[in-house]
Amino acid sequence: MASSNKHVVFDVPSTPPSSPASAPRLRAHAIGPRIFGYAWMEAGEKEYTYLSMSGRYVPYSAVSRALFYRTLWQAGVADPRAFATDDDRDFLLAAYRQLRTRPGVDRCFRTLRDAGYTVWALTSGDVARVSGYLRDGGVELPPENFVSCDSIGVGKPAPAVYEHVLKKFPAEGLDAWFAAGHMWDASAARQTGFKGAWISSWEKDMCSEIFGDMDVVADSLPEMADRIVAFEEQLAGEE
The missing domain is CATH 1.10.150 (DNA polymerase; domain 1)
Structure with a gap:
């Protein structure tokens, strides 16, 4: 049976607003x-x-x-x-x-859940708006799996934000990932104990000379999920 102490925390992706009228x-x-x-x-x-x-x-x-x-x-x-x-x-x-989720989010979450991961969302926005993004994209997360900086009173990338989420998980046998479209976000989470996964579809350039490396880099959410699963399978095979 897959370990229940496997988690992927997503910074819910979005894009900046614009409109045909403007x-x-x-x-x-x-x-x-x-x-x-x-x-x-x-x-x-x-x-x-x-x-x-x-x-x-x-x-x-x-x-x-x-x-x-x-x-x-x-x-x-x-x-x-x-x-x-x-x-x-x-x-x-x-x-x-009213932004939509990135393409493939449903397949991404399904791949991770099938591999035994619990999916979470950490956001600087309010939970109602962020859960609406996912719901409109055909994806549901339990309310208890959302964490908003508004409820903590501290904004990312303060280490306390990521540590607050990590404390929700048991320490023994923990496999915790943070997935984001911003390198500053993923790299900050990585400094507090998460493994880091970055999707390139927003920033394109990693700027690794200032942010460092990532455990997983992908061009799409389904690819990110596949690479997270493959990363852990490879580690398990080396033990």
Whole structure:
């Protein structure tokens, strides 16, 4: 029988928000919707993390809402509040809440569960939104398998966040993986005792010269699951 102390914790993947309605207006200012969404999300993650480090935890959703006009200004819009409205911002934030899961998430979770792993989600977002992503993608996780930084009051990549999750698992015979689309996330988890798995579909470049190596690297979620299972089978064969 497969060990019950095998776990894979996912940072639930997402992509930055953009919309067909906003794209022409952004392009009129020579701003690509994709790079704007990336800048908005990355700025949000930075400020969210800095607030957490300073002891003033603010939910990520509130941080990203506040940074909308600042990001427009940094993108080259001279008068952001004349260019866009709160309704525009709220439309994009609502679109962000309706993102779909990455292709293959159902097969990924099924492969891991068939190999004896329990699947978890660790997120900087709220549990209702994140569980909605998965449910809309045809995947269910028990509520007790979701962990939100909002409930801890500390943001990733603080070691305490990953340690909080590790403490949920018995120490004896533990096989724990952290899977993410951000190298900073997977590498931080790896420093606290997780094995690390990185999917390349968002960042593309590992930047391993600053983040180090990963135990598993994959281009898709199904491939990631297959490689995690193969990694452990190889270790078992060497013992």
